[in-house]
Amino acid sequence: MKTVSTILAAALVAGTALAAPSVMAQDYPTQPITIVVPFSAGGPTDTVTRLVAAAMSEDLGQQVVVQNVGGAGGTLGAGQVAAATNDGYTLLLHHIGMSTAPALYASLPYDPITDFEPIGLVTEVPMTIVARKDFEPETLEDLIAHVKENGENVTYANAGIGAASQLCGLLFMDALDTRMTEVPYQGTGPAMTDLLGGQIDMMCDQTTNTTSQIQAGEIKAYAVTTPERIDVLPDVPTMAEGGIEDFELAIWHGLYAPAGTDPAIVERLTQSLQVALANETVATSFADLGTAPVTAEEATPDALAQRLEEQIALWGEVIAAAGVAAQ
Ligand code: MLT
Numbered sequence: 001m002k003t004v005s006t007i008l009a010a011a012l013v014a015g016t017a018l019a020a021p022s023v024m025a026q027d028y029p030t031q032p033i034t035i036v037v038p039f040s041a042g043g044p045t046d047t048v049t050r051l052v053a054a055a056m057s058e059d060l061g062q063q064v065v066v067q068n069v070g071g072a073g074g075t076l077g078a079g080q081v082a083a084a085t086n087d088g089y090t091l092l093l094h095h096i097g098m099s100t101a102p103a104l105y106a107s108l109p110y111d112p113i114t115d116f117e118p119i120g121l122v123t124e125v126p127m128t129i130v131a132r133k134d135f136e137p138e139t140l141e142d143l144i145a146h147v148k149e150n151g152e153n154v155t156y157a158n159a160g161i162g163a164a165s166q167l168c169g170l171l172f173m174d175a176l177d178t179r180m181t182e183v184p185y186q187g188t189g190p191a192m193t194d195l196l197g198g199q200i201d202m203m204c205d206q207t208t209n210t211t212s213q214i215q216a217g218e219i220k221a222y223a224v225t226t227p228e229r230i231d232v233l234p235d236v237p238t239m240a241e242g243g244i245e246d247f248e249l250a251i252w253h254g255l256y257a258p259a260g261t262d263p264a265i266v267e268r269l270t271q272s273l274q275v276a277l278a279n280e281t282v283a284t285s286f287a288d289l290g291t292a293p294v295t296a297e298e299a300t301p302d303a304l305a306q307r308l309e310e311q312i313a314l315w316g317e318v319i320a321a322a323g324v325a326a327q
Contacts, residue, residue, distance in 0.1 A: 025264030028088055032063035035091045035255070038077025039159055040070045042189030044206035048123060048253055049093040051285050055276035060268075070186030073162025075101050075108060082110035086117075086258040088265035093122065095253040099311030101162040103319040106326040112308060116256040117266050120273045120299035121307060124250040125291040127168050127225040128210045128236065131202040132195055133218060140222040140242025143202075147178055154180040157191035157203040161327055164251045165191070167315075168204030168225065174322045175244050195219055206251050207232070207290030224290075225249040232290045252311075254304045266301060274299045 035053050039045045049066050057064040069077035074097040084090035098112045110116075129140065137143040147154050158166035165188050173179055183200055185191040188209050194200045196218055207224070211232050214221040221236045225248055229238060239247040255273055257266055276282055277293035286292050297303065 025088075025262045025268065028262075028265050028268055029060050029062040031089060032065055033057075033060070033089050033091065034065050034067050035093050036077050036081050037066055037068050038070065038074035038092070038094055038097070039068065039163070040185070040187030040189045041068045043159065043187035043192075044125065044164075044208035044251075045074075045093065045095060045253070046187070046189060047208045047289065048125070048286075048291075051282050052093065052122060052255075052273070052276050055279040055282050056272045058279075059272045059275040068187070071160070073097060073101065073104070073160035073166060073184075075105060075110075075162055078112070079109035081256065081258060082115035084258050086260040086262075088257060088261055088269065090258065091119070091269070092116070092256045093253060094256065095125075095251050096164050096167065096311065096315075097162045098254065098256075099308055100167055100315045100319065102312055103316040104162050104324065104326055112312065113305075115259050117259055117261045118301040118304035118308065119255040119257060119266060119269045120301060121294045121304050122253040122255055122273070122277070122299070123286060123291050123293055124252045125206040125208050125289075126230055127164065127204050127206055127249050127251060128214065128233070129168075129172065129202070129204050129222040129225075129239075130195070130210050130214065131220045131222065132198045132200065133220050134198065135201055135220055137222070140237065140239070140244070143222050144176055144243065147176055147180060151178050152181045155183050155201045156180045157183050157185060157188065157195060157200045159187050159191065160184045163188075164249075165203060165205050168249055170319075170322060170324060171247065171249065172204060172244075175247060192219075208286075211288070211290045230290050232288065252307060254308065256304075270300060 037046045037049045053064040053066050069080050081092035137146045156169050158169050188205045213219045223239045223242045224236050274296045277299055
């Protein structure tokens with residue numbers, strides 16, 4: 001016969017066992033956190049992540065380290081986080097590629113919706129059409145004529161199938177109805193090195209990677225993919241000014257944890273992301289790079305989940321219409 005003390009003891013154990021996740025969450029974080037960037041160091045995604053990681057580290061009182069896992073247009077790194085332990089110590093900072101990969105890969109090692117817990121949106125970054133500084137075309141109109149005339153003799157760098165740089169290039173070639181020769185890298189950090197060295201003709205990349213090089217005159221800029229010109233690059237026309245209508249592209253970024261991460265830990269990470277995005281250094285650095293933190297309302301799980309779902313549907317249609325078969 002169970003005595004009262006036995007029943008109470010059982011309830012206590014059960015209670016403690018039930019409470020264990022919240023006890024873990026209450027003390028979270030008790031060790032360094034890793035944010036995986038699914039591209040090489042030195043590129044736009046890496047730049048955004050390191051700024052956010054430093055500010056989150058300050059808020060959380062724990063080291064937040066960035067691990068670069070490049071390859072397969074960001075899907076290798078995303079797959080690694082999908083399979084990681086869901087203890088809140090391995091996160092993913094990825095961009096629009098989370099929504100294009102399902103249409104570009106016949107078999108992904110993860111489901112962008114069911115294998116992740118969204119933490120929040122981070123920023124939306126404009127793109128720029130850029131080239132090596134001695135490339136002959138001077139204006140976007142000249143570039144369009146040059147690409148149409150030279151086609152596959154023009155080389156353009158991207159960060160692999162599923163990367164923002166590859167998506168932008170795809171849309172650009174679709175607009176010109178002309179194929180160029182794609183040269184894939186593990187990130188547009190290393191691609192920029194070859195562009196600066198003149199080994200590559202052109203690239204479509206985010207302002208977080210191109211702004212300082214354009215301002216320094218080290219690469220040529222033909223257009224930005226925003227509706228209006230941007231403050232940090234006042235002399236760079238929009239795509240519409242250059243003759244390509246309806247070519248607007250902003251690369252949204254989100255922070256994710258593996259599916260099944262304790263909701264209290266997700267909540268703490270969302271709160272820390274919002275603190276980081278309100279950090280003056282982050283806001284100033286983002287502004288200098290042609291972008292801005294999202295609002296606190298957008299730095300939430302629901303906002304990221306909604307964006308991801310909408311964008312998977314949108315890019316699925318656009319990519320199919322462009323006649324791009326999944327790999
Ligand atoms: C891309 O999608 O092109 C990536 O942003 C490149 C990078 O971050 O290195």
